[in-house]
Amino acid sequence: MSEIVPPEVRPKPVVPAKPSHVAPPSGAPFLPSPQGTGGEGQGSGRGSALLGYIGIDTIIEQMRKKTMKTGFDFNIMVVGQSGLGKSTLVNTLFKSQVSRRSASWSRDDKIPKTVEIKSVSHVIEEGGVKMKLTVVDTPGFGDQINNDNCWEPISKYINEQYEKFLKEEVNIARKKRIPDTRVHCCLYFISPTGHSLRQLDIEFMKHLSRVVNIIPVIAKSDTLTLDEKIEFKQKVRKELEVCGIECYPQKEFDEDMDKSDNDKIREMMPFAVVGSDKEYQVNGKRVLGRKTAWGVVEVENPNHCEFSLLRDFMIRSHLQDLKEVTHNIQYETYRAKRLNDNGGLHPINSSGHDTQESNL
Amino acid sequence: MEHLSSTTNRFVNAMYRQRGKSFLKYKQLSSLAIGDCEDAELAYTMRDLPPRAGHTFPGSEMPMMDREPDGSSHPHTPGTPTFTRPLSRSLEPELVRRSQLSSMSSLDSPMSPSRPKSPWGRFDPYDSAEDQDKEYVGFATLPNQVHRKSVKKGFAFTLMVAGESGLGKSTLVNSLFLTDLYKDRKMLNAEERISQTVEITKHTVSIEEKGVKLRLTIVDTPGFGDAVNNTECWRAVEDYIDQQFEQYFRDESGLNRKNIQDNRVHCCLYFISPFGHGLRPMDVEFMKTLHEKVNIVPVLAKADSLTPEEVRKIKMKICEEIERFDINIYQFPECDSDEDEEIKLQHQELKDSIPFAVIGSNVQVESQGRRFRGRQYPWGVVEVENPEHSDFLKLRNMLVRTHMQDLKDVTRETHYENYRAQCIQNMTHMVVRERKRSLCNRVRDSASDLPLPLVPVDSNTERLIWEKDEEVILFSLA
Numbered sequence: 001m002s003e004i005v006p007p008e009v010r011p012k013p014v015v016p017a018k019p020s021h022v023a024p025p026s027g028a029p030f031l032p033s034p035q036g037t038g039g040e041g042q043g044s045g046r047g048s049a050l051l052g053y054i055g056i057d058t059i060i061e062q063m064r065k066k067t068m069k070t071g072f073d074f075n076i077m078v079v080g081q082s083g084l085g086k087s088t089l090v091n092t093l094f095k096s097q098v099s100r101r102s103a104s105w106s107r108d109d110k111i112p113k114t115v116e117i118k119s120v121s122h123v124i125e126e127g128g129v130k131m132k133l134t135v136v137d138t139p140g141f142g143d144q145i146n147n148d149n150c151w152e153p154i155s156k157y158i159n160e161q162y163e164k165f166l167k168e169e170v171n172i173a174r175k176k177r178i179p180d181t182r183v184h185c186c187l188y189f190i191s192p193t194g195h196s197l198r199q200l201d202i203e204f205m206k207h208l209s210r211v212v213n214i215i216p217v218i219a220k221s222d223t224l225t226l227d228e229k230i231e232f233k234q235k236v237r238k239e240l241e242v243c244g245i246e247c248y249p250q251k252e253f254d255e256d257m258d259k260s261d262n263d264k265i266r267e268m269m270p271f272a273v274v275g276s277d278k279e280y281q282v283n284g285k286r287v288l289g290r291k292t293a294w295g296v297v298e299v300e301n302p303n304h305c306e307f308s309l310l311r312d313f314m315i316r317s318h319l320q321d322l323k324e325v326t327h328n329i330q331y332e333t334y335r336a337k338r339l340n341d342n343g344g345l346h347p348i349n350s351s352g353h354d355t356q357e358s359n360l
Numbered sequence: 361m362e363h364l365s366s367t368t369n370r371f372v373n374a375m376y377r378q379r380g381k382s383f384l385k386y387k388q389l390s391s392l393a394i395g396d397c398e399d400a401e402l403a404y405t406m407r408d409l410p411p412r413a414g415h416t417f418p419g420s421e422m423p424m425m426d427r428e429p430d431g432s433s434h435p436h437t438p439g440t441p442t443f444t445r446p447l448s449r450s451l452e453p454e455l456v457r458r459s460q461l462s463s464m465s466s467l468d469s470p471m472s473p474s475r476p477k478s479p480w481g482r483f484d485p486y487d488s489a490e491d492q493d494k495e496y497v498g499f500a501t502l503p504n505q506v507h508r509k510s511v512k513k514g515f516a517f518t519l520m521v522a523g524e525s526g527l528g529k530s531t532l533v534n535s536l537f538l539t540d541l542y543k544d545r546k547m548l549n550a551e552e553r554i555s556q557t558v559e560i561t562k563h564t565v566s567i568e569e570k571g572v573k574l575r576l577t578i579v580d581t582p583g584f585g586d587a588v589n590n591t592e593c594w595r596a597v598e599d600y601i602d603q604q605f606e607q608y609f610r611d612e613s614g615l616n617r618k619n620i621q622d623n624r625v626h627c628c629l630y631f632i633s634p635f636g637h638g639l640r641p642m643d644v645e646f647m648k649t650l651h652e653k654v655n656i657v658p659v660l661a662k663a664d665s666l667t668p669e670e671v672r673k674i675k676m677k678i679c680e681e682i683e684r685f686d687i688n689i690y691q692f693p694e695c696d697s698d699e700d701e702e703i704k705l706q707h708q709e710l711k712d713s714i715p716f717a718v719i720g721s722n723v724q725v726e727s728q729g730r731r732f733r734g735r736q737y738p739w740g741v742v743e744v745e746n747p748e749h750s751d752f753l754k755l756r757n758m759l760v761r762t763h764m765q766d767l768k769d770v771t772r773e774t775h776y777e778n779y780r781a782q783c784i785q786n787m788t789h790m791v792v793r794e795r796k797r798s799l800c801n802r803v804r805d806s807a808s809d810l811p812l813p814l815v816p817v818d819s820n821t822e823r824l825i826w827e828k829d830e831e832v833i834l835f836s837l838a
Contacts, residue, residue, distance in 0.1 A: 083636035193526020295740025
């Protein structure tokens with residue numbers, strides 16, 4: 001976990017006239033900071049040779065302890081037509097019953113008339129680390145006959161969270177730890193037709209890829225044979241390129257050291273996943289899977305589906321990165337736009353009595 | 361079956377014309393038709409004549425068996441007094457031929473004079489032993505005649521497939537009929553599809569199997585349900601079906617009705633996505649709009665993505681929703697009460713499997729030493745034709761082997777007749793409206809002409825006038 005660095009080390013984008021072209025290289029003097037100060041165990045030849053052991057590297061341990069005590073938040077949003085296995089996948093990802101379905105007793109499968117936003121929070125703990133996980137579900141998306149602008153409620157929700165955070169930030173008496181309800185990651189579920197993306201998919205991603213980190217996944221991919229899977233993925237990637245949609249991890253926010261890793265990941269996206277919360281016995285082991293008349297689909301077997309890849313990517317290696325990109329780039333973009341629009345920060349919402357104006 | 365009796369009559373008349381009163385020949389040709397009672401009497405009397413074995417006649421004209429089915433002429437023109445001889449003469453070659461070509465008939469029963477050689481061979485309904493001694497008129501062979509005529513003419517069947525793209529419609533059609541109808545299909549990518557509207561495409565293919573010709577037309581609906589706003593995307597489908605009805609209506613009311621081409625849609629396979637939780641709003645709307653116009657058979661597509669438990673649940677849900685929304689899908693005709701238990705059981709199974717959970721594939725895979733059509737996954741191989749894996753076999757049997765004719769009949773008797781009645785009703789209303797309007801105009805005009813103020817016709821009289829008008833129109837149209 002060498003990437004536990006406080007956010008300030010990352011280059012803060014200068015507030016530009018066109019906020020959408022924020023790019024890390026603008027902060028050149030800040031970039032080689034970990035190496036420049038000669039600390040943090042990187043051991044470059046730049047710094048002076050140490051004559052003995054000081055103990056600077058224990059800062060990692062200190063930070064770790066602190067994080068464990070405070071815990072951290074993670075907000076994930078799942079978007080897709082009903083029946084694509086969104087709730088099941090989230091349950092499988094976090095190995096617990098965290099989705100909306102499990103929270104409410106009435107397993108109501110009626111399709112709502114407009115897109116609703118429902119969020120459910122749980123605190124899960126592993127290895128002494130506490131995580132407050134919030135799953136935001138969007139029932140009704142793409143289910144109607146007329147799905148025009150069905151992404152608007154979602155877009156509104158995301159911006160509202162940014163607004164909330166912004167208001168807390170510009171407060172004079174700020175809280176020590178601002179509750180972070182911003183959506184860190186949006187899993188978009190693609191229906192496994194095997195042909196190409198649907199119009200609705202493209203419209204949604206076009207509107208939202210600049211606002212939130214989108215990770216597209218191919219849902220219920222046990223419908224596709226190996227060849228069909230490869231072909232479908234290629235088609236999807238090509239279409240995303242043609243439409244200019246950048247999914248997470250975005251190429252423009254790549255740092256040099258991440259580039260090759262991220263490239264590898266981009267080659268494999270979108271991940272073709274299968275979710276399941278039932279266990280079956282296969283070769284003497286108990287595995288999560290789906291049992292059909294012709295075999296058992298193992299969820300965690302990389303030959304069967306890419307669920308384990310998705311999980312490793314999202315949780316084990318890029319969880320912090322997701323949060324950082326959300327905070328540093330998506331949120332900053334929103335903030336810059338708001339500042340520009342108003343020529344100063346006034347609390348625009350009616351609930352503005354307690355927040356006081358600050359001079360910037 | 362009016363047309364059948366007319367054919368029979370024509371046949372009989374042809375016989376008469378060719379050979380005068382050749383009752384003999386007529387009777388010998390397996391007693392297919394009943395002419396007027398005179399002939400029937402003669403037929404009965406002739407049956408009592410014993411066979412005259414041992415006669416040889418020079419130049420036994422033409423092989424009896426070949427000629428009989430075609431009903432061509434017999435050169436001798438027996439008058440009434442000579443019927444004995446021609447009888448035995450024609451019987452002789454029959455005997456000979458019978459022994460030679462005994463494989464043609466299922467029973468090698470001793471021939472009696474009342475049992476002339478039948479062209480139906482083993483399909484002859486009178487071939488069993490108990491039938492040999494009874495006296496029959498012989499019209500039980502009518503189905504065979506119909507069969508033979510239809511086989512010559514060939515069959516036509518139009519199947520429509522509807523559903524969102526990517527549900528495996530084309531693959532299923534190819535699997536059902538073992539053809540490749542979609543060889544040169546170009547898949548549009550999402551950019552190109554933004555401005556696409558629902559189209560209707562037709563592919564026709566002629567398939568022949570064991571001498572039976574089928575002209576199969578597949579009507580496809582690319583673009584259905586693919587847009588962001590899918591309001592009224594079934595309008596194109598509805599219009600197409602109405603168009604076909606209209607075309608047939610016109611042809612039927614026309615002067616030359618010999619070669620009417622039946623392009624009416626006989627069956628519509630509607631593909632339901634397995635990824636939802638039952639029927640989507642669009643599915644319901646589509647089926648509600650079209651259930652009175654075409655036979656809808658709902659199909660659960662890509663069923664290999666579901667476990668058997670899930671299949672059961674979703675089928676139940678769909679059936680429940682179909683009932684709740686009052687959708688009239690195609691109902692199988694009831695079994696007759698005298699059919700045996702096995703058939704009834706099969707029938708019940710078929711009914712319980714709606715919607716059919718299908719998997720389509722035209723790719724051959726090999727597993728455990730066998731080759732079959734299926735889909736290969738890393739965790740197993742799905743067989744298309746295995747009844748435990750999918751309902752493909754049931755669907756195919758229903759569509760092709762058992763219910764094809766019934767689908768056509770329901771289309772013809774119910775849907776088409778409804779359309780026709782509505783059409784005529786609309787026409788009537790239009791005419792009545794026209795007359796009302798023209799009468800109104802006339803009244804108005806005349807009002808301006810007359811120097812006297814027109815007496816306002818009271819509403820009662822007016823109503824009577826309109827009613828009379830309608831009666832007249834209906835009478836003229838009937």
